[in-house]
Amino acid sequence: MIETIGISILWVFLYGYLIIGSIDFGAGFYSYYAKVTNKKHTIRQVIDRYLSPVWEVTNVFLVFFMIGLVGFFPASAFYFGTALLVPGSIALVLLAIRGSFYAFANYGARESNVYLFLYGITGLLIPAALSTVLTISEGGFITVDDSNVQLLLGELFVSPYSWIVVMLAIVSVLFISASFLTYYANVAKDKDAFELMRKFSLIWGGPTIFLSFLVFLTLSTHNPEHFQAMVEEGWLFVLSLLAFLAAILCIYKRKFMGIAFLLVCFQYGFAFFGYGYTHLPYILYPHITIYENVTSPEMGISLILAFLAGLLLLVPSLFLLMRLFIFNAEYARGR
Amino acid sequence: MIDDPVVLSRLLTFVTLAFHIVMATIGVGLPIFISIAELVGIKKKDPHYILLARRWTRGYTILVAVGVVTGTIIGFQLSLLWPSFMQAAGHVISLPLFMETFAFFFEAIFLGIYLYTWERFKNPIYHWLLSIPIIIGSSASAFFITSVNAFMNTPQGFDLAEGTIMNVQPLVAMFNPAMPSKVSHVLTTAYLTGAFLLAAIAAFHILRGKTHIYYKKALHLAMIGCFVFSIATIINGDIGGKFLAVYQPEKLAAAEWHFETEDRATLLLGGILDPDEQEVKFGIRIPYALSILAFNRPTAEVIGLNDFPEELWPPLYIHYFFNLMITIGMFLAAVAFAYLVFYYFNRFNSLNKWLLRAIIICAPLSILSIEFGWIMTEAGRQPWILRGYLTVAEAATTSEHVFEMLLLFSSLYLALAILLPIILIRLFKKKTVESEIENQNIIL
Numbered sequence A: 001m002i003e004t005i006g007i008s009i010l011w012v013f014l015y016g017y018l019i020i021g022s023i024d025f026g027a028g029f030y031s032y033y034a035k036v037t038n039k040k041h042t043i044r045q046v047i048d049r050y051l052s053p054v055w056e057v058t059n060v061f062l063v064f065f066m067i068g069l070v071g072f073f074p075a076s077a078f079y080f081g082t083a084l085l086v087p088g089s090i091a092l093v094l095l096a097i098r099g100s101f102y103a104f105a106n107y108g109a110r111e112s113n114v115y116l117f118l119y120g121i122t123g124l125l126i127p128a129a130l131s132t133v134l135t136i137s138e139g140g141f142i143t144v145d146d147s148n149v150q151l152l153l154g155e156l157f158v159s160p161y162s163w164i165v166v167m168l169a170i171v172s173v174l175f176i177s178a179s180f181l182t183y184y185a186n187v188a189k190d191k192d193a194f195e196l197m198r199k200f201s202l203i204w205g206g207p208t209i210f211l212s213f214l215v216f217l218t219l220s221t222h223n224p225e226h227f228q229a230m231v232e233e234g235w236l237f238v239l240s241l242l243a244f245l246a247a248i249l250c251i252y253k254r255k256f257m258g259i260a261f262l263l264v265c266f267q268y269g270f271a272f273f274g275y276g277y278t279h280l281p282y283i284l285y286p287h288i289t290i291y292e293n294v295t296s297p298e299m300g301i302s303l304i305l306a307f308l309a310g311l312l313l314l315v316p317s318l319f320l321l322m323r324l325f326i327f328n329a330e331y332a333r334g335r
Numbered sequence B: 001m002i003d004d005p006v007v008l009s010r011l012l013t014f015v016t017l018a019f020h021i022v023m024a025t026i027g028v029g030l031p032i033f034i035s036i037a038e039l040v041g042i043k044k045k046d047p048h049y050i051l052l053a054r055r056w057t058r059g060y061t062i063l064v065a066v067g068v069v070t071g072t073i074i075g076f077q078l079s080l081l082w083p084s085f086m087q088a089a090g091h092v093i094s095l096p097l098f099m100e101t102f103a104f105f106f107e108a109i110f111l112g113i114y115l116y117t118w119e120r121f122k123n124p125i126y127h128w129l130l131s132i133p134i135i136i137g138s139s140a141s142a143f144f145i146t147s148v149n150a151f152m153n154t155p156q157g158f159d160l161a162e163g164t165i166m167n168v169q170p171l172v173a174m175f176n177p178a179m180p181s182k183v184s185h186v187l188t189t190a191y192l193t194g195a196f197l198l199a200a201i202a203a204f205h206i207l208r209g210k211t212h213i214y215y216k217k218a219l220h221l222a223m224i225g226c227f228v229f230s231i232a233t234i235i236n237g238d239i240g241g242k243f244l245a246v247y248q249p250e251k252l253a254a255a256e257w258h259f260e261t262e263d264r265a266t267l268l269l270g271g272i273l274d275p276d277e278q279e280v281k282f283g284i285r286i287p288y289a290l291s292i293l294a295f296n297r298p299t300a301e302v303i304g305l306n307d308f309p310e311e312l313w314p315p316l317y318i319h320y321f322f323n324l325m326i327t328i329g330m331f332l333a334a335v336a337f338a339y340l341v342f343y344y345f346n347r348f349n350s351l352n353k354w355l356l357r358a359i360i361i362c363a364p365l366s367i368l369s370i371e372f373g374w375i376m377t378e379a380g381r382q383p384w385i386l387r388g389y390l391t392v393a394e395a396a397t398t399s400e401h402v403f404e405m406l407l408l409f410s411s412l413y414l415a416l417a418i419l420l421p422i423i424l425i426r427l428f429k430k431k432t433v434e435s436e437i438e439n440q441n442i443i444l
């Protein structure tokens, strides 16, 4: 019971990070793009108005996931911790560069191309780095001999599966973020920005589906067990595809932009939960399962209670944040 | 040494924490003063105080941003460098760690709102109300993380049977004996550091010849905070010493170079130790003071280091860090006291050049004192990472690449340490106080 609740909480927060993190990362990239192509006043403003109040919150989602994982499944700290020193540290440095340079460029005095470049490029590198953790969790990249855990970096580099996941991550970031910014530009009634972001949504939509298929294909050889489980829950992935098609249709017809973005969330929601659900009971194939490595019931229950108490605090605050900034047409428009 | 993962992991942890703690301390310390300034401004209808709050908030935001990224690094790095420790910690002490993330959420959300809503409410008190969750969030995160650190010093709330952890009691682990004294000292020193930072900025401008009343208001507000919190720091620092005497006598003994268990123990300041003879040269000795520090009684018996096996001795260099922290603490209190005396007895000039200089020095001193205090605490826990259960050497990662990571992170912190002051100075130079007051872009 505790393991199911625990993994569900973690997965929901990781999904939250996937969506708002993607918006954030992609927006950084588009912001830089707008700068170098001199489209400054159209999308930059829209992006800045959305990003400035929420970037810190985005980061906390990731920290929450990490700490929650250690709390609910302590052994994962040991396995992932030992194996991921190098890739983990690189991802951390990228995150640090991104966060601090965002603050420097945004609250600091001068607008600098270097800051913006770092901000834009890390927006694509970070999701690439983070997505390899999911790849590693599929097994085959970690060896364990009497409690000495080692990552097989070489194998990771030559594995087609791992590269396709990286590409899917990058493309998804660009797509999710473009579809959100299309909606936000629409709320802000910024015609130029709207058209530009709509174009990007349409461009990046196709590749997300194509690469998802490739992920399926390569997974069938990399981890047949997981692949089989996914086939059995195939309806989830069909729903994901339908949500995608409906979203693209809305965006193409310039109608119901809010719903279109919601549909994109559903597209990723179905796929992400389908992937996670079929991944179970393993957290890390084949070493860690949610049943064998769950924390003690005492700790599990107190974590869940703390979580519920935390939600009581969090939900109203997030609601306030959204009302003041994101779903506030006046604010989005810049007044 | 370059290939010993234990030494390297310790170094990397040290570099990261030493950097983070500066941002974190300021992040905890500033919000109450921002909030007080805004409230005073609203109550007195004095736009100077509002401007004060706004300018402090701008600097605060940048520091918090760096605090957030370095904190994120710590959150992951602990698992990367100390996997066995985090596995054990996950079982027993993950509750406060988990709750800390909620405190972060809370603070981050309201900071975002606070920053971008200065003129959005008709009644300014609503905006002020938004500062309360920021204070609660940042102080709560300090509370939770410090209780984790306290647990590392006095672990409890679980049983260990044949290497497996059983009978976990999360709340007992969290409310361990080290928690009350540690949390209160960490919080008051954070407020103290925040106050001296703000006072030093104002003092600097006055010393440079700025005469606007704005600076005097800023200085006075901050100095009151300095006085209150320096007294509180000395009081709960003393409580911390008494805690050590009972629960971690080896740490106190190492910090005092107190080798033989004896009553009427002498307090030692400074000095040079001859470790073989256990003799100290050049130190200042204060009779009975150590017994008083430890138990409030001049005749009390204080346990000495020779009662412990030598391999469990903490490093003896912590003596200097302990002494420096206490000396600085006394100095800070003296400066704050002198300012108030000068201020309320008009015969003296409270804007005396020497006093202003002393106040300016106090800001870096208080930050140093934070670092010294932490080195004393953390190094004083050696060789344990979980006192009595897990040593540092057992807990470290076995990876061979820690050295490269040390270089990587050190360069990152170096870059941030260089850029941060540049950015802050540029930010405040671009919009001077005088121009902001003149432009009247501060409306109540």
Ligand code: HDD
Pocket (backbone or CB within 6 Å): B153, B178, B181, B182, B183, B185, B186, B189, B192, B193, B233, B234, B236, B237, B238, B240, B241, B242, B244, B251, B325, B326, B327, B328, B329, B330, B332, B366, B367, B369, B370, B371, B372, B373, B374, B375, B376, B377, B380
């Ligand atoms: C501005 C910073 C500052 C100042 C002025 C002082 N301290 Fe401190 N001290 C800290 C900042 C600090 C700290 C960084 O916050 C520590 C490190 C760990 C902790 O709990 O707080 C600390 C730890 C610490 C400990 C160790 C607690 C432990 O390891 O469990 C003791 C005994 C004291 N302090 C005592 C004092 C006394 C008697 C002071 C008298 C003036 C004093 N401190 C001033």
Ligand code: HEM
Pocket (backbone or CB within 6 Å): A056, A059, A060, A063, B017, B020, B021, B023, B024, B025, B027, B028, B064, B067, B068, B069, B070, B071, B072, B073, B074, B075, B076, B078, B104, B105, B107, B108, B138, B141, B142, B145, B146, B186
């Ligand atoms: C007394 C010592 C410490 C204090 C007072 C402190 C306080 C803070 C503060 C104020 C922040 C900024 C949070 C925000 O604005 O959202 C922060 C960030 C953070 N700290 Fe520390 N911290 C301390 C030590 C540590 C340690 C030892 C850890 C590791 C377990 C840690 C983990 C973190 C993390 C993960 C973040 C980033 C959270 C985010 O993304 O918002 N902190 N800390």
Ligand code: HEM
Pocket (backbone or CB within 6 Å): B009, B010, B011, B013, B014, B017, B018, B021, B078, B082, B085, B145, B146, B148, B149, B374, B375, B378, B379, B381, B382, B384, B385, B392
């Ligand atoms: C809250 C502020 C903290 C600060 C500023 C701090 C500072 C330090 C410093 C300076 C060291 C190096 C000591 C040495 O070289 O011997 C250290 C060691 C360490 N600290 Fe802390 N610490 C803090 C809290 C924590 C917390 C809450 C944790 C864990 C959750 C933690 C985990 C460690 C670890 C794993 C080491 C390495 C082992 C060692 O060398 O003692 N620290 N810390």
